[in-house]
Amino acid sequence: MGKGDQRSRRGKIWRGTFGKRRPKSGKRVAPATAAPAAEEKKPAKKEAAVPEQG
Numbered sequence: 001m002g003k004g005d006q007r008s009r010r011g012k013i014w015r016g017t018f019g020k021r022r023p024k025s026g027k028r029v030a031p032a033t034a035a036p037a038a039e040e041k042k043p044a045k046k047e048a049a050v051p052e053q054g
Contacts, residue, residue, distance in 0.1 A: 005011040012022035 001008045001011070003010055003014040006015070007021060009021050012019060018024045
């Protein structure tokens with residue numbers, strides 16, 4: 001195992017790819033239980049008033 005191995009960390013670094021062995025930093029998935037709570041706190045968007053043509 002080494003630079004040529006696609007499954008090792010060193011191989012991923014050498015190729016410049018990411019995966020399970022070398023995940024991208026900063027890309028973390030939030031737990032499924034926290035996602036609905038965040039959606040409820042968002043304020044509702046107000047629709048823009050469109051002037052009537054007449």
